[in-house]
Amino acid sequence: MLEIKDLYFSVDEQDAQSVIHTRTIVKGVSFTFKKGKFYAITGPNGSGKTTIAKLIMGINPITSGSVLLEGRDITSLGVTERARAGIAYSFQNPARFKGLTFRDMLSISAGTTDESELVKVLIRVGICSLDFLDKEVGHALSGGEIKKIELATTIARNPKVAIYDEPDTGIDLWTIGPMIELLKRERDENGATTIVVSHNEKFLQAAEEILLIRDGQIMHVGDLSSTTPLLQDLDFCNWKTICEGEAYARCHR
Ligand SMILES: Nc1ncnc2c1ncn2[C@@H]1O[C@H](COP(=O)(O)OP(=O)(O)OP(=O)(O)O)[C@@H](O)[C@H]1O
Numbered sequence: 001m002l003e004i005k006d007l008y009f010s011v012d013e014q015d016a017q018s019v020i021h022t023r024t025i026v027k028g029v030s031f032t033f034k035k036g037k038f039y040a041i042t043g044p045n046g047s048g049k050t051t052i053a054k055l056i057m058g059i060n061p062i063t064s065g066s067v068l069l070e071g072r073d074i075t076s077l078g079v080t081e082r083a084r085a086g087i088a089y090s091f092q093n094p095a096r097f098k099g100l101t102f103r104d105m106l107s108i109s110a111g112t113t114d115e116s117e118l119v120k121v122l123i124r125v126g127i128c129s130l131d132f133l134d135k136e137v138g139h140a141l142s143g144g145e146i147k148k149i150e151l152a153t154t155i156a157r158n159p160k161v162a163i164y165d166e167p168d169t170g171i172d173l174w175t176i177g178p179m180i181e182l183l184k185r186e187r188d189e190n191g192a193t194t195i196v197v198s199h200n201e202k203f204l205q206a207a208e209e210i211l212l213i214r215d216g217q218i219m220h221v222g223d224l225s226s227t228t229p230l231l232q233d234l235d236f237c238n239w240k241t242i243c244e245g246e247a248y249a250r251c252h253r
């Protein structure tokens with residue numbers, strides 16, 4: 001179980017006149033993610049989804065609030081300690097490393113260099129080619145390939161809580177269905193609390209609960225049928241600067 005309590009994240013920004021303004025990006029987010037459940041976090045671009053994920057992983061410093069994993073307060077722990085405690089985060093835009101191979105990354109995540117163990121992970125995530133292991137995680141990889149590597153290294157950690165930030169970015173349509181099945185299987189077999197940040201309807205459908213984020217706050221928690229009408233409203237709100245009359249009123253009611 002992962003609890004986030006009254007999370008805030010603020011940054012200082014400088015305007016054109018060099019005046020510093022404090023901008024609050026995450027505004028009092030509280031939620032309990034239960035063990036072995038599949039969640040989706042969705043919402044408009046820039047609403048704070050990735051920031052919330054990074055606050056949970058300890059990549060962004062929490063301005064105030066707390067994070068508890070299985071009842072233990074981990075707020076003061078850094079990224080490495082949170083990873084050791086069982087949280088894994090798969091980046092929206094994974095880093096590329098010249099000179100580092102997929103084998104190196106997978107060995108670190110799986111905690112072994114034994115090839116037969118690494119092959120077991122490849123089979124788990126549905127990567128069929130052994131050649132893939134010796135690919136350099138650099139610029140020669142396609143966007144989809146790098147996302148698959150990121151997913152595999154997250155799964156190899158056997159995390160208690162796995163957060164996947166837009167795992168379908170750059171992934172071909174044929175892979176999305178099997179990817180969802182894979183995440184569900186990991187949840188069922190390893191009891192991993194699975195949190196997917198996504199705009200993709202297939203992920204939203206697969207989720208047992210969807211958290212809709214708007215302007216740094218949880219606007220709604222529910223299933224796809226209760227969330228869809230709100231998403232349609234948000235489409236209007238995204239374009240509020242150019243919409244008028246009734247549509248504008250809907251965004252500001
Ligand atoms: N460290 C930071 N410093 C300044 N601004 C930040 C920082 N982190 C995030 N932001 C800003 O906070 C807002 C929310 O960003 P975030 O990446 O969480 O959005 P998102 O909901 O994940 O969007 P998307 O759907 O496009 O991925 C954005 O306007 C972003 O520029």
Ligand SMILES: [Mg+2]
Nearest residue numbers: 049050051092
């Ligand atoms: Mg994001």
